[in-house]
Each structure stands twice: as C-alpha cells, then as structure tokens.
Amino acid sequence: MSLRLKALNEHLMFFWSLVVRMPQLLTERREFLRQFADVGLRSLSTTVTAGIFTGAIMALQFHLQLKDFGAESVLGGLNTSGTIREVGPILIAFMLAGKVGAFTSAELGTMKVTDQIQAVRCLGIDPISFFVVPRFWAVALNSILLLVFGLVISVIGGLMAVWVVAGINPDQYLLMIARFATTESLVLAISKSIVFGLLMGHICCANGYWTEGGTQGVGLAVKKTAVQSMVSIVLADFLVSWGVEFIVRSGDWL
C-alpha cells in the first residue's frame, strides 16, 4: 500500500474510533462541558470579527459590481445568498482553524511529548476516550455552532456596510434576503458548517495525538493542522456544493 493511502487509512481509523467512543462523552461529561465552554468563549470574538468583515467585504464588492447595471435593488438577496453559500463558510472556517484547531493540537501535542498520554495509559485508562474524545466533540460541535452564528453575523455585517457606505434602504435589503436566500441555500450553508466542523475537530485531534519528538514536534503538528485543515476545507467545500446540488437536482427530476 502506498504511503498516502496508508495515511488516509490511519485518518479514517482514527475518525471511526472517535465516533465509536461517542458514548464515552457521558462518563467524561464534566471534561467535555469544560472544553466546550472554553473553546466557545475563546473563539467567540474571532468569529464575530470574521463574520462582520466577511459580510461587509462581500457587500461592498457586490455593490461595486451591481452598481454598473442599476441592479442595486437585488443587492441584499445576492449578497446574503452568495456569502452564506460560498465565501462565508470558507473564510470563517479558515479563521477558526487557526484559532481553535491550532490551540487544541498544540495542547494535545504537548501532552503527548511530555508523556502525559502514556502515563494515563499506564493507569489502565484509554487515553483516546479520556483526552481526545471530549476535545474532538467540543471542537466539532463548537465549530458547527460558531460557523452558523458567524454566518448570521455576516448578514448583519453586510447590511451595515451597504447601509452606511452605499446608502441603501435596509428594509429593502432585508426584503430581498427572504426572496433570494432559498431553503437550498440554507441547507447548503448548514451542511457545509457540519462538514467543516467535523473536519477541523478530526484534523486537530489526530495531528495532536500523533505528535512525536519534543517541542519542535509540537510546532510541526500545529503547522500541519493549519495547512491540512485549510486544504481539506476547500476540497470539502467543492464536494459538498456538488453533492447538495446533485441531490436537489435529482429531487427536481423526480
């Protein structure tokens, strides 16, 4: 088996072991809740900033483009739909990968290289259920919630930008959102959030747990986490867009 297939196989096995151990969350619920609150509170400000500015940038760009056609009236719908379907999830997920993912893999990596994980194993406790499972579900669930929250914030950011900069009537903007942001767009945005959240949780936990070789290894694990999260987010974005469109189209055909 080639090296890449082997790495993919290891990732899939690790992910499966995290999914199988989900019931362990009940026994580790204190740790899980602590991690959940910790991760959420720490990344709330990043999410809000990323959301507001993503929405505002997209709104300004759409306004520049639509202005030449006199189609400013549809700005609200186009901007909201375009942001929550495509650019919003990617940019906010990039920010979260830098914030949450890097921190969690650095934490797990430090535990690994200081032999804390081996120590727990010596006590007869499964280190994956003890350390990794609560972190994985805390990061994954938090990222999903934060992504959806960030997308809501991005709508507000876009509204504020066009209201202040372009002088567009906010009532009309909001009216257009309801016309253009269809159920399909919402389904797409939420399924992207779920997939990105699970991916980020898995990648940061796997790289942290597999860290080897001292403090430099921790640095390498953090770097790997950031790069792998970004690349897999972009690839997953493509696959999810394609998959949801395929499902919707086959639904129409039926």
Added chain:
Amino acid sequence: MNFFLRVIDTTRILAKSLRALLRGRASTREIWSQLYEFGNSSIGIVVLCVTFMGIILISEYSFHMKLVIGNDSMIPGFAMILLIRELAPIVGALLITSKMGASIAAELAAMKNTEQIDAYRLLGLDIIELYVAPRTLASAISAWALATISLAIAVLGAWFSAVVFLNFSTGPFFQSLFIFVSSGDLVLMSVKALIFGSCIPAISAHYGLQASFGAEGVGHATTDAVVGNSITIIVMDFVITYLYAVASS
C-alpha cells in the same frame, strides 16, 4: 498587553525592518533562502485552494445569475472579478500566515526562551534587522507572486469547469472575462497582496518576541500570531476595498 500597545509595537517592528531593507542592511542570501521558504514551499497548496475556489465560484454564480437575470453569459466576468479582487490575495495571505507566520512566531518565541535574543543584543546585533527584515521582503514578494500564479491557474480551472459543466464555449468565456476585468483590478490585487505579505512577518514577530516563558508560551505565541494575522488581513482588506469603492465612485 492592550490592543493599542500591540498595534504600536507591530508598527515599530514593521518600520524598523522596512528601514533596514531600504538601507540595504538585510543579507541578500537570507532573502533568497526565505523567498524559497515562503514561495516555493507553499505554491502547491495556494494553487490548489484558489483553483478550487474559482471552480466553485463559477458554479455558484451560475446559480445566482439564472435566478436574477435568467441568463448566464456574464458569469465569468463577475466570478473572476471577485476572485481577483478578494479571494486570490486573501487566501494566499491566509495560507502564508498559517505556514510561515506560525513558524516565525514559534521560532522567535523559542529563541527568546533560550535567551538567544539577549545573546544577539549582547553582540550588538539587532534581531529585527537580522531576522525580520529579510522575511518581510520575501513574504511581500511571495504573497504577490503566489496570488498572481494561483490566479492564472484558477482562471484556467474556471474555464475548464465552465466548458465541461455549464456548456460554455471558450470564446464567450474569455470575451466576458475581458469585458469586466481591467488592469485596475490586477493593480488592486497586487497592492493587497504586497500589503498583506509585508505585514505578516511583523505581526508574527511581535507575538514571538512578546512570548511568555516555557513551552506553553511558545504554543500561545504561535496560536495568537495566526489569529492576529488573520484578523488583521481581513480588516485591512475591508479598509482597502472601502477606499477603492470610494475612489472609483
């Protein structure tokens, strides 16, 4: 350390390294080796990410355009203008941040922890001139080059997907592209990439030099550098876009 002190310290580092570059104090060999590190080692993922974003943008825009005006002949122009003005510089800079920005912060924090920075100072050497200045130039040039190269390949990827999936023909695709995209957009992209690129090492160096003691301090410096860089990039992007919008209207 509060927000304003951070901004002031980062500006100081940036100004100091720009001054060192202008006076020719940065070592040329270091600049070349950093150009290799920044540019060559991340070209693969930047091209991959931007190309996929181009392909997705084309399909998303086709959905929206059919919804609004019922025809999709203007998609290439609209989608590629967004790619040129926003996504190519932002995605390139974010990837450089998470690869190189993190490692600059980690390296400087580790040097501080092992008292190497004090040793340099004792020898009368300036760590910013020696370490940050070459990286500033290399990062600015690589951000610009990565954005340009990835943009060129992303346009080809978008063309391919438009021809295969959306039944475009090649002529109308490039016709629509050249109606909308002007040289001003390329200038805007270059300005954005150069500004983002030159800020990344200064911000990372600030977090690295402020790191607290121990392995945990190194970890915190790395994470904070990535977050600080990402937020700065997106805020600066908003400001530049706003100035462009004001100037063009």
